[in-house]
Amino acid sequence: MARPQPLMIQIATGDPRPIGRQIVDAVRMKIATGDLKAGDQLPSVRGLAQQLTINPNTVAKAYAELTTEGWLESRQGMGLYVSVPRQRLSDDERERRLDDAIGRFVNDVIPLGFPPDEVQARVQQEFRQLVPRKTA
Secondary structure (H helix, E strand, O other), rough: OOOOOOOOOOOOOOOOOOHHHHHHHHHHOOOOOOOOOOOEEEHHHHHHHHOOOHHHHHHHHHHHHHHHHHOEEEOOOOOEOOOOOOOOOOHHHHHHHHHHHHHHHHHHHHHHHHOOOHHHHHHHHHHHHHHHHOOO
């Protein structure tokens, strides 16, 4: 059996999100963009904690949240693996989260004073960079 590869994520000390939230968000993004595929094994709690030089309890909580949400599955005695893709949230919940995210984004961006056209172009550029990874 292949050993799990290091999970290439970074924790930003200046990020206002807690470390556990950064881990959850990074793993979700890697799965959503196809960097992690169904069946890929994740590092152990201890392994990721050592890699990131953080408390193992923080990693355990992040992994537990990802498992509860259906992003990961635990295989008894074998570790954690990326789950088979499925819709993890109801349509209403997805809409609510999208509205919340857009609201936060707009509130963060408007004070920066960029013209809306430039902001939209930058967002489109970011999406274009993500899409090829998912389909590759």
